[in-house]
Amino acid sequence: MSWTGDPVWLADVLRAEGLHVIEHDGWRERGHGDFRDIRGVLCHHTGGGNPNDWRYVRDGEPKLPGPLAQLVLEKDGTYRVIAAGVCWHAGRGSWPGWPTDNANYHVIGIEAVSRGREPFDWTSQQIDAYQRGTAAILRRIGRDAADCVAHREYSSEGKIDPAGLDMHEFRRAVQGFIEGGAPMSAAEVEQIQEFITAFCGPIGSDIKDVREQLCGHGQRDAGQYAGWPQLDGLTLVEAIADIRTRLEKLELGGTA
Ligand SMILES: [Zn+2]
Structure with a gap:
């Protein structure tokens, strides 16, 4: 695979999702230098669970200087x-398709x-954002959910993270989001609404016509x-x- 560069698109791709x-x-x-190529996403938990966990990920510590990951995912789903x-x-x-001991x-x-x-302490917003964000990255690099991997699945050093997440279920959801495509932006939704209005007239006018047919002119815009x-x-x-009432009376009259 050719060199694909550092993922300077991360923020844009997540926002588009x-x-x-x-x-x-x-x-x-x-x-710590440039990517060779990008083959997947490795999923971790911080092990802290606090609002300041990101500081450790950015700065690291003397024996392991930061950054320690490209992304931190907060409990409210913020990246x-x-x-x-x-x-x-x-x-x-190791993991199939990834370089051993050099991921x-x-x-x-x-x-x-x-x-x-x-x-x-996982929250539903966080897990949803975890799966959507991973899907957005994999879609961007042309990979599928097989390259969304838990650290505990990759590691030969006894890692347990991300603890409490079923990765088979997780990958199924990620694959669904990859195939579903990125949601439409507000601008795209507006374009489609303008298109419908141009060809069909403002939504709602046809319903008023039907009501008028059933109930008479007098009710127009008056609710009467x-x-x-x-x-x-x-x-x-x-x-x-x-x-109907008149017909029933006629029938009664006829048989009596
Ligand atoms: Zn980890």
Whole structure:
């Protein structure tokens, strides 16, 4: 596979998926060198579960300097874009199609904010954003859900993250989002509405016509049912009811 460059498109691709994104200053220049090529997404939990977990992901510590992942996913589903370059998150391990013990130069890391032990603190917004964001990245790089991998699945170092997430179910959802395509933007929705209006007239006018046919001119825009002059002011329903009553009387008269 040819060199595809650093994922400087991360923020745009996540936003296009309808996700909330915070871009941290300098993220496009942050990282431990450039990607070779991008083959997938490695899923992690932070192990903290606190609002400041992203600081550790950005800065790391003396023996393991940051950035430690390109993305941090908050509990409310917000993505923090930390880095576009290579990050130290994969460690040693293997996965079909990924280079053994060298995945950092080939996969994007998402650190989801979670304490990582029972009782699990995942939120539904967070899991939804986790799956949609992963799908958006995989769609962008032309891969499918087989390249969405848990750190515990890749690692030969006994990693457990992301704890509490069933990755078979997770990949099924991701594949669904990949195939569903990115949702329409507000501008696209507006364009379609303009198109419909141009060809069909404002939505709602036809319903008013139908109501007028049933109830008479008098009700137009007034919310009243004034009936038809030809029917002595009765509406269609009232007129039919009137005819029925007369017919029943006739029948009774005939058989008596
Ligand atoms: Zn991990």
